[in-house]
Amino acid sequence: MDFYDWMLALHLLAAFAIAASLVLFSVLVVAGRRMTTLEQTRPLFRLGRIGGPLIGVGMGLVLLLGIVLAIDSDDYQLWDAWVIIAMVLWAVSAFVGGRSGTYYTGVQELAEKGGSEAEVLERLRAPTGARWHAATIAVFLLLVLDMIFKPWA
């Protein structure tokens, strides 16, 4: 395996870390809507703490290694349309995913700092967080399509 193969393997590993976190968050979003007591929500918030760092590190590495790949490749350049599209979509996904993260972290803080059970459960059921999360998945899928089909490459 040469340098490029290693970078590609690590790039894909980072992409899988993101995908794994998104699956975990999807389970938490769906399960959160079904909670009936504050006590039930605690394990969900505990699991959420795994997803945060995993998606953070994954997002950082996928961008860094993607840029390294584009620079190192003889076939692709940093200014190729599909690479620029990837960087734009990456920024959009970081923003949209960040909104989802901020929403659920807010609910978690409310739950841990003595917020009322009714309010915590209501926020978990509200469509706001779920919509940001669904949008994050949609942008992630667009990124995968951009990587696979490499438009105008």
Ligand code: HEM
């Ligand atoms: C969540 C974001 C990303 C995911 C899921 C992802 C996924 C992938 C996948 C599946 C491949 C393999 C494609 C193939 O071999 O045909 C790939 C390759 C590549 N990606 Fe990404 N990627 C992401 C972000 C980025 C970003 C932001 C950049 C640019 C800065 C980038 C640049 C590249 C390059 C240059 C390759 C090598 C293409 C090749 O050698 O065929 N990626 N990526």
